Amino acid sequence: MSEFLELLPPAQALESFLQHCNFVPQTESVPLQDAVGRIVFEPIVAPFELPSFPRSTVDGFAVRASDTHGASETLPAYLNLIGEIPMGGTADFELTAGNCAIIHTGGMVPAGANAVVMVEYTQEARPGEIEILRAVSVGTNVLQPGEDVSSGDEVIPAGTLLRPAEVGGLAALGRTHVTVAQRPKVGIISSGDEVIEPGNELSPGQVFDVNSYSLHSLITQAGGQPISYGILADDADTFKRTAEQAKNECDLVLFTAGSSVSVRDLTATTIDNLGQPGVIVHGVSVRPGKPTILAVADGIPVIGLPGNPVSALVIARIFVTATLQKMMGLTTSRPRAAIPAKLTLNLPSQAGREDWIGVKLISTTDGYMAEPVFGKSNLIFTLANADGLMKIPAAANGIPAGELVQVELI
Amino acid sequence: MSEFLELLPPAQALESFLQHCNFVPQTESVPLQDAVGRIVFEPIVAPFELPSFPRSTVDGFAVRASDTHGASETLPAYLNLIGEIPMGGTADFELTAGNCAIIHTGGMVPAGANAVVMVEYTQEARPGEIEILRAVSVGTNVLQPGEDVSSGDEVIPAGTLLRPAEVGGLAALGRTHVTVAQRPKVGIISSGDEVIEPGNELSPGQVFDVNSYSLHSLITQAGGQPISYGILADDADTFKRTAEQAKNECDLVLFTAGSSVSVRDLTATTIDNLGQPGVIVHGVSVRPGKPTILAVADGIPVIGLPGNPVSALVIARIFVTATLQKMMGLTTSRPRAAIPAKLTLNLPSQAGREDWIGVKLISTTDGYMAEPVFGKSNLIFTLANADGLMKIPAAANGIPAGELVQVELI
Structure with a gap:
């Protein structure tokens, strides 16, 4: 437990990181x-x-409400038809007592009129005279200006x-x-001697670059413009040069390291030397994603993501999305939609650490069940098989089967 | 109530509409x-x-598990260090009993080895000899192929x-x-003598075209390619010619009529004469949105949306989104995310009709409250002020204050 208790929880890490970022949104x-x-x-x-003028909400006749008082099927009011109000125009008359005019839904109620009788409650008594079969009060069937x-x-x-x-x-x-x-430009720097670009022939021991592509997708969805800087060779100069270039060209720089200790160390060193104030947070009490690095280099936020594909996506959802939102000046926060579901089994967890677990949602007559999808965080299809993610808060040491949890769709 | 009871409920209307559409997705x-x-x-x-090869999940030493049996801090096992496994490559040796090799996270476990001891549980006894301080079993810290x-x-x-x-x-x-x-092409045909393009000077009685733009946005979000055909003059030939053009150029055609009875009638007539089998559903028991028309013209689905901006968006969410999903061949349906919230007041409703109400979500210590945003469906800012929509099912004649409702974000 101790290793996580020394680390900042995600929300606190994010807050302390964003406080160091002075974003001036480009527009x-x-x-x-x-x-x-x-x-x-x-x-x-x-x-x-x-509306900018009084509008009828129905098809019918513009009237003075007082002319309809007491009108009913058995005792209609009789009004003279004096014209029709043109759609998109103004009547060339003012409506006086005892008169009515044809009006269409959306038409402008003419001066002198203050209500509209629906056509269903009228009939033509004779040409030029309309029977009003129902009384209306002032404002009936009229949208008022403003x-x-x-x-x-x-x-x-x-x-x-x-x-x-x-x-x-x-x-x-x-x-x-x-x-x-503007959509912030987000540089993605990948690395790892074992990592190669999809489309090539895989030699034994090699793996394809997953994170560049899943992050590209997530950044696009979050409103950023992803820019890939390729897979770096395991070499300090290359790291430094590419990081400088990305810092100059982008509004946010992400490192997605290969998994070997040498590129992890290179990433940490490169980020720390990139500019002031440097690393703000190194390590977060979250699983997956503990080795996350949050830094600011001369005003440009830099995030070192974990190398495992699932960890990289979970951490990017927490930190990259929030950073992009702050960069774009998002001030109104709407709730994040989640689906309540009953957990299918007991999920133990380590107190002091926030856990994110992929789950499948199973529809039942009694609502959804959330079935955890287990798998190590190296396994990208674990996440592809999940409908969403659920959180076990740091304060809990697990969640019992049957408990209602909130599943965020991914 | 009777006028709605004669109409199809939205789900049934949609099903009967989609049955008439034979979509062949373009790819x-x-x-x-x-x-x-x-x-x-x-x-x-x-x-x-x-993985395509056995991968180490940690930094440490590849070993034969049997060589570590009984190893502990007080009684370490001693193994000869015979080399290091290159990242992205294959070891040029087979690991035999009594030996170990340096391996990095993500490295390929060499032939002969079947477990990895974390570096934290080892120390160098002398150059070329490693103390193993903890026993591992077969497969420990190894991702198996497949x-x-x-x-x-x-x-x-x-x-x-x-x-x-x-x-x-x-x-x-x-x-x-x-x-x-492919993203289906969706034609948007607007009409109404009172409706003008934004950017022009508004004369008394005129309103700006709202629906073309809100629908454009909704179609984009739903994965379609919106194509605007402008605002038609109130004229049968123009309606017919534009509808034919849109039918030839698009995969789905939407009419968003002006509000006067003449363009509503023109829309209905134009849709009905556009091709076989013609109108499938005219009128749906939903509020807002009753006057919805669902038609198929020679294989092209055509939807006549209500003219009121709020109604048009609510109906498009139900029918246009589902039609686009079917067109694109979406087969896996993930749950639509919703936010459970307690209703702040009694909402009466007419049984037999499905109602959709815009609500604001208010965060409290006890979860969210859903506060209905009232306003006629002509008022677009009613919807802009809402966080989401809640449904009153057709079977209910209202929902009491305090009841938990599901709010779909918009």
Whole structure:
């Protein structure tokens, strides 16, 4: 237990790391069609109210509500039809007492009118005269100006993730472009004498580079622009030169070391010498992922990820995603969706250490069951077989079978 | 209630619609870097086992387990050091009894050895001789060949959504490319005399086109390629010509009508005349979204969405997303993540109709509270203010305050 108790828990490690990062988000203007999934940089203020005019919510007749008082199927009110309100335009008349006008859903309620009677509750008495079969009160079937948004309202705060609803809202305000944070460039530096690029012939003792590709995918999903720097030879000069280049070209640099002690040491040394203040956190009390390094080199955050594929992805979910979000200025945090499920078996764990376990979700009539997928963290298909990850908090020394756990989809 | 009881519930409407669609997914080969979020079309079969050789999981010494029997701090075993196993290569020796060899994490356990002793449990007795301070059994600290995947295993079934873990798995198998379903082209046809393109000056009575943009975003997120056909004039020939063009150019066509009865009727007529078999479902027992039209025209699915922005998004989430998934051949369905939350107030509802309500999630020490965001479905910022949507099932006539509901993030 002691080795983990000396290490920082993930949340605390992240906080202390991010405190050392002074991010100044770069921004760009994008057309609305490309805005979904981006983080808005400017607060969006409504330049006018929405709706900008009183709108009918139904097809029917614009009326003065007082003209319909007491109207019913047996005792209709009779109103003169004086015209039709054009869609997308303004009536060229004001509605006075005793009159009505045809209006369509979305049409502008004319001056003088204050309610709309649905066409279903009317009939033509004779040409030019309409029977109103139901009374309406002031405002019935009318969207009032400003009912959605008032002029000057901050409708989308800076730092909001743009979802389809926000993009629609921007269109409603007449916007064609929006200023968003640029996608941070994320350098991926791989290493290890045993690691080779997929597509080559595998000699005995060699393995294909997994982490460059899984991290590339995760960075893309998290809103960053991944840039691969290839697999470095086990050599201090190459490490230093590539790290300097990535630091100059990227906003965040990731090392995904091979597994031998020599490249692990080279990674640690290279990160520590890359700039000030250097390593902030070396080792985190989490499994998988203990050997994680969090550093800042002259303002550029640098993360040394564990070499095992599963560990690398779990740690990147925790640290890389949060760093990218902070870089892009995300301020509004929506809850991370999770699926509650009953654990199928007892999961022991070491107190003082946060554990992340891959689970399969099994649908039952009584909700989901979470079945842990066991396998060493070197085995990438362990994670590919999982629907999600569950956490055993540091304070717990295990979770009993039958307990409800929260599964985060991966 | 009766008007809704005559209509199909959403799930049944979707099923009956999809039964009429005969999708033949188009495929393309993409590099692994672009594969995340795509649906794999080919079953992925492992061409070799993983790991492909016995790998050490620690830094230490490769040994024969029997040589360490009984070894302890007080009574170490002594083994001759005969060499070091190169990372990414094969030892040029076979390990015989009484000998050991330096091995690094990820290195290949040499012939003759069957376990690895961690370096922490060893010390150098003198040059060329190692003290083993702890016994190991056969297989200790060794990943066996095939422990992750056997040769010939179907490791990723066709129709699987590729997540970072699957992309990593493909890299582990040496793949550089993967065959995925093409992104279906989705035509968006907007209409309404009152609807104008954002970026123009708004005259009284006009509104900006919201749905083209919110749908564009939703289609992008769901894996489709949106193509906008602009805002049609209120004219039968224009509707017919544009619909034919979209049907020829796209895999799925969406109509998002303006709100006046004339364009609603034009939309319905145009869809019905576009091809065989025509309209499958007209009207669904869901709120918002009752006027939804589901049609198939000569093999191309066509969906008439409601004109109100909130309704259009809610209905697109149900029908457009599912249609795209079927088009892309998605076969493995992972649970949709939701957040359990306690409803803050009584929500009445009409039995026989499925209701979708936007809610804000409020974090409390006792979990989340779900606070409904009320507003007519014309008001797009109602949805922009919501964290997610909750469903009141058709069978219920409401949900009481305090009940646990499942909130789907939007």
